[in-house]
Amino acid sequence: MRRLRTALCDRLGVDLPIIQAPVGSAAAPELVAAVSQAGGLGMLALTWQGPDQARRSIRRTRQLTTRPFGANLVLDFPVDDLLAVCLEENLPIISTFWGDPSPVHGRIEQAGALHLHTIGDLAEAVHAVTAGVDVVVAQGWEAGGHVRGGTTTMSLVPAVIDAVGPVPVVAAGGIADGRGVAAALALGAQAAMLGTRFLAATEAATHEVYRQHLIAATAADTAHTLCFDGGWPNATHRALRNTTLRRWQAAGSPPAPLRPGEGDVVAADASGKGHRRYEDLMPLPGMTGDLAAMALYAGQSVGLVRDVSPAARLLRDIAGQAAATIDRLQSPVI
DSSP states (O other): OGGGOOHHHHHHTOSSSEEEOOOGGGOOHHHHHHHHHTTSBEEEEOTTSOHHHHHHHHHHHHHHOSSOEEEEEETTSOOHHHHHHHHHTTOSEEEEESSOSHHHHHHHHHTTOEEEEEESSHHHHHHHHHHTOSEEEEEOTTOSEEOOOSSOHHHHHHHHHHHHTTSOEEEESSOOSHHHHHHHHHHTOSEEEEOHHHHTBTTSOOOHHHHHHHHHOOGGGEEEESSSOBTSTTOOEEEEOOHHHHHHHHTTOOOTTSSTTTTOEEEEOTTOOEEETTBSOOOOTTOEEOGGGSOOBOOGGGGGOOSOBOHHHHHHHHHHHHHHHHHHHHSOOO
């Protein structure tokens, strides 16, 4: 796969320009380690973990792989203690999102870690580079989970590359197979970040009900919405349309606490804790209840998710398809 290797691969210490997006609670150490072990870059999502749990997640991942991996922190939440843990544990890659990277960049740089920051528009990209970040992740509107901007990946990525070069850019949003990775590289990105496809990886901490909805869905089944913002108010996201979202829309999409069924407990986790409708939590293993009514995050690439596969197989298939796509594009037309 030498053809796929970019300069950013060398900086990240990976073999393939494929990064697993920090898909919230689904980004278990098992998934992160499997992606990194297979040559990509796995990313923990630590924002909603306490410092002790975050340290355990990092150490568990290290038990499973000797390859580099990183951790993501959402700057809309207090993350100072979590960042301290990441740096104490000598994580080589820190990813940030949804906020100004300036206040945390100095600590990341001083620790010798590489700082990735995800943006949703051109102004954010320019500001991130001014703040000193090492890599810009340009997230298009097609992305699943929480979505920062409103521009498509195909339009955003080349504009960001033109504006911030030579700082490397990673393309994110709407990419789920090797053709998407090849397209990202053709645009000038040095890697692609995939989230939705890895939600259906064997090692992901996703409930089987969630996985089957991903496999059955198409791009038309996703909605860019504010519906599931319990826990993260006013944060736009993309998720599958389900009973909760349709009922809310039918009522005119009222704000909290006026949403229909606002106090309904729709699921319980393995410890017995109840989870209410409109929470920002996805269905996790061990949960019971009306799991299909929870937040089923998915990007518009969900139509390319057709099975549950081990992360290593996903990496191999995606990389092989990307290389084959590039070969076809470079072959002379007869």
